[in-house]
Amino acid sequence: MARKKKAEKAVKRKPTKTPERERILQYKNWKSGDFAWSVPYGETKAFQFELIEFYPTDNIEPAVSAMTLQAAGGYRTLPISLLEETKAKAKAKWLSLKNKK
Numbered sequence: 001m002a003r004k005k006k007a008e009k010a011v012k013r014k015p016t017k018t019p020e021r022e023r024i025l026q027y028k029n030w031k032s033g034d035f036a037w038s039v040p041y042g043e044t045k046a047f048q049f050e051l052i053e054f055y056p057t058d059n060i061e062p063a064v065s066a067m068t069l070q071a072a073g074g075y076r077t078l079p080i081s082l083l084e085e086t087k088a089k090a091k092a093k094w095l096s097l098k099n100k101k
Helices: 087-100
Strands: 035-038 047-055 063-068 075-079
Touching: 035 087, 047 075
Parallel strands: none
Antiparallel strands: 035 047, 047 063, 063 075
C-alpha cells in the first residue's frame, strides 16, 4: 500500500507594513469633525454628515469622505461643492442643480 505524502509545513510570513499616507483634515472652511448637510447622489432628501477626510486632488472634483448621522449609518464620499450648513440650504442647492439638467 502506498504511503501518504507528507504535508508541507506552513511558512510563517512577516506582516507587511502599509505605508502611512498623509491625511488632509482641513479644506477651505471645513474641518474634519464638522457636521454638514448634503443630498447625496441617488437620494432626494438631505442627510447630516460628520466630515472625516478631504480629497482636494480628486479626478472629478474636490471630495470629502463623511459618515451619516442617521440611524442606518454608513460612509459616503461627497463632492465638497454640495456641502451646506443647514438642511434647507442643502436641499435648495440640490434642487437648483437638478433643475439645471
